[in-house]
Amino acid sequence: xxxxxxxxxxxxxxxxxAVMAEGAVAVGSRxxxxxxxxxxxxxxxxxxxxLSIALGASLGLLLLWEAVARFGYVNTLFFPAPSDVAAAMxxxxxxxxLAWHAAVSTARVWSAFLIAAVMAIPMGIxxxxxxxxxAASEPVIDFIRYLPVPALVPLAIIWFGVGEETKIFLLxxxxxxxxxxxxxxxxxxxxxxxxxxTQTLGASHYQILRDVAxxxxxxxxxxxxxxxxxxxxxxxxxxxxxAASSGIGFVIWAARRYMKTxxxxxxxxxxxxxxxxxDQILRAVHRRMFRYL
Amino acid sequence: xxxPYLVFDGVTKHFGPIAVVDVPFxxxxxxxxxxxxxxPSGCGKTTLMRMIGGLDEPSGGEIRxxxxxxxxxxxxxxxxxxxxxxxxxxxxxxxxxxxxxxRSDIGEEEKLARRDRYLDLVGLYEFSDAYPxxxxxxxxxxxxxxxxxxxxxxxxxxxxPFGALDAQRREGLQVQLRRIQKRDAKTIVFVTHDVEEAVFxxxxxxxxxxRPARIAAEVDVAxxxxxxxxLELRESPEFFALRNELLHLLREAAGDDER
Ligand SMILES: Nc1ncnc2c1ncn2[C@@H]1O[C@H](COP(=O)(O)OP(=O)(O)OP(=O)(O)O)[C@@H](O)[C@H]1O
Ligand SMILES: [Mg+2]
Numbered sequence: 001x002x003x004x005x006x007x008x009x010x011x012x013x014x015x016x017x018a019v020m021a022e023g024a025v026a027v028g029s030r031x032x033x034x035x036x037x038x039x040x041x042x043x044x045x046x047x048x049x050x051l052s053i054a055l056g057a058s059l060g061l062l063l064l065w066e067a068v069a070r071f072g073y074v075n076t077l078f079f080p081a082p083s084d085v086a087a088a089m090x091x092x093x094x095x096x097x098l099a100w101h102a103a104v105s106t107a108r109v110w111s112a113f114l115i116a117a118v119m120a121i122p123m124g125i126x127x128x129x130x131x132x133x134x135a136a137s138e139p140v141i142d143f144i145r146y147l148p149v150p151a152l153v154p155l156a157i158i159w160f161g162v163g164e165e166t167k168i169f170l171l172x173x174x175x176x177x178x179x180x181x182x183x184x185x186x187x188x189x190x191x192x193x194x195x196x197x198t199q200t201l202g203a204s205h206y207q208i209l210r211d212v213a214x215x216x217x218x219x220x221x222x223x224x225x226x227x228x229x230x231x232x233x234x235x236x237x238x239x240x241x242x243a244a245s246s247g248i249g250f251v252i253w254a255a256r257r258y259m260k261t262x263x264x265x266x267x268x269x270x271x272x273x274x275x276x277x278x279d280q281i282l283r284a285v286h287r288r289m290f291r292y293l
Numbered sequence: 294x295x296x297p298y299l300v301f302d303g304v305t306k307h308f309g310p311i312a313v314v315d316v317p318f319x320x321x322x323x324x325x326x327x328x329x330x331x332x333p334s335g336c337g338k339t340t341l342m343r344m345i346g347g348l349d350e351p352s353g354g355e356i357r358x359x360x361x362x363x364x365x366x367x368x369x370x371x372x373x374x375x376x377x378x379x380x381x382x383x384x385x386x387x388x389x390x391x392x393x394x395x396r397s398d399i400g401e402e403e404k405l406a407r408r409d410r411y412l413d414l415v416g417l418y419e420f421s422d423a424y425p426x427x428x429x430x431x432x433x434x435x436x437x438x439x440x441x442x443x444x445x446x447x448x449x450x451x452x453x454p455f456g457a458l459d460a461q462r463r464e465g466l467q468v469q470l471r472r473i474q475k476r477d478a479k480t481i482v483f484v485t486h487d488v489e490e491a492v493f494x495x496x497x498x499x500x501x502x503x504r505p506a507r508i509a510a511e512v513d514v515a516x517x518x519x520x521x522x523x524l525e526l527r528e529s530p531e532f533f534a535l536r537n538e539l540l541h542l543l544r545e546a547a548g549d550d551e552r
Contacts, residue, residue, distance in 0.1 A: 191378065193374055193376065193378045194378065194380065196346075196348050196366065196372070196374070197372070197374065197378060199347075199348070199365070199366035199367075200346055200348075200366045200367070200368070200370060200371055200372045200444075200446075201368060201371075201391070201392060201394065201395055201444055202367055202368030202395040202396070203394075203395050207395065211394070212380065215380070215382050216380070216382075218382075290382075291424075292381055292382050292424040292425075292426060293381065293426060
């Protein structure tokens with residue numbers, strides 16, 4: 001019963017796709033159907049059920065944590081209850097300009113990410129389109145990719161001082177080299193047949209790249225950008241504990257000095273929330289852009 | 294006799310140690326002929342087609358089109374691939390129109406008209422706005438056929454293009470293809486495993502041995518059945534005689550393990 005509205009809602013979302021709408025109607029109008037198992041192997045769950053399971057599990061974990069802290073099973077100095085963390089966050093928004101710090105961090109992450117993307121996309125495409133470029137650049141990139149970002153902090157400070165550049169550079173460092181290889185791989189996976197079809201229609205190299213190869217790789221490219229943006233957030237703390245006076249990383253680091261564990265956790269949780277939100281937004285963009293999949 | 298149009302001159306091909314065509318392959322195809330390659334699976338038919346299309350280079354010898362060695366792929370040689378592909382991000386109609394995307398010699402209006410004509414020909418008009426992921430495998434194959442026909446190449450290289458179609462659609466498209474080929478004066482090289490399809494479509498059938506590819510026999514179908522191919526012809530005794538003959542040749546060509 002509860003899944004019928006979900007099925008219909010799904011059908012109407014694929015607007016204009018007669019095939020899907022028909023499928024939904026057929027499912028809805030079939031009278032007595034055996035209740036599908038919740039553990040159907042690789043079977044979808046009704047949307048409503050899936051959402052409630054997801055929310056329920058997260059909420060359950062929070063409650064468990066709260067209970068463990070309240071009943072004194074752990075030292076709250078080190079492991080404060082979620083309610084204390086929430087209270088700390090509210091307090092930080094009100095009195096410590098947490099929103100501004102979050103905005104600063106978001107701006108850093110996005111500028112580093114955009115710079116990395118703008119450089120990595122053409123580079124990756126060229127690397128797998130022309131073996132000469134690939135052969136020349138792959139060893140270097142592969143090597144740098146494995147350098148730990150924290151280890152390069154001193155070098156970054158020597159090069160760029162302690163200003164904005166250092167932070168952007170460190171974030172960029174963590175994403176660019178990974179992204180180049182991911183883009184190159186996406187391009188490599190474009191079926192050779194697509195390229196050959198286009199060749200036999202009289203297209204130039206550039207036209208093949210623009211009209212076919214790039215379009216073919218676009219869905220996985222957007223997916224990889226989404227994943228890389230996530231990594232950017234994970235490097236944020238490293239970048240912001242280096243002589244920063246703003247950003248969520250700075251707030252966390254400052255709170256740590258006074259053992260304000262709830263505030264430290266509040267900062268960490270906020271990063272998680274922002275990360276989750278941007279991830280969901282990019283997922284929605286992906287669904288919208290690639291309805292044809 | 295007309296001058297040879299497409300010429301294989303001592304062509305060989307090997308991929309590393311594997312010889313796909315080891316005895317120099319010589320063959321001539323006349324202009325506006327419909328030639329069908331028939332042979333056991335894996336004998337090298339696709340490889341020969343790809344070399345005509347310029348997607349693979351011969352290891353030895355050369356292939357000439359109108360006297361000049363064929364170079365990299367271009368619009369003169371259109372291909373329908375064995376694993377028919379369409380671009381998933383384009384609708385059915387856009388996929389067909391893509392065949393003419395790089396032609397500046399015909400105007401937009403003419404392109405639209407051609408697109409619709411070929412969509413209709415393969416029976417996909419009402420699916421114009423659907424995405425390939427939402428249509429059946431056979432329909433996707435028809436998209437590829439319509440795209441290649443719309444592109445209007447002089448030489449059509451078709452590698453088992455009707456493989457995934459039901460018998461009726463197949464017959465319909467065979468008749469249409471034959472008609473288009475004669476009307477628009479195309480040279481077609483067509484690969485199939487279906488002997489009846491070969492007899493129905495071909496001016497000439499080339500039977501291959503198993504790998505490495507060698508010509509086992511060449512049958513001049515045009516001479517025996519004439520140029521006009523109708524569905525009635527399929528029921529005639531001449532048609533059956535020719536079919537049986539080819540089946541026999543094919544069985545012999547396939548070699549010992551098939552006997
Ligand atoms: N790129 C390649 N590298 C190595 N071997 C190849 C390559 N392409 C084809 N071959 C080999 O060449 C032989 C002929 O292949 P081809 O695809 O031309 O056969 P075919 O006659 O088209 O077969 P089918 O009727 O099954 O499509 C096969 O044995 C195959 O293994
Ligand atoms: Mg083949």
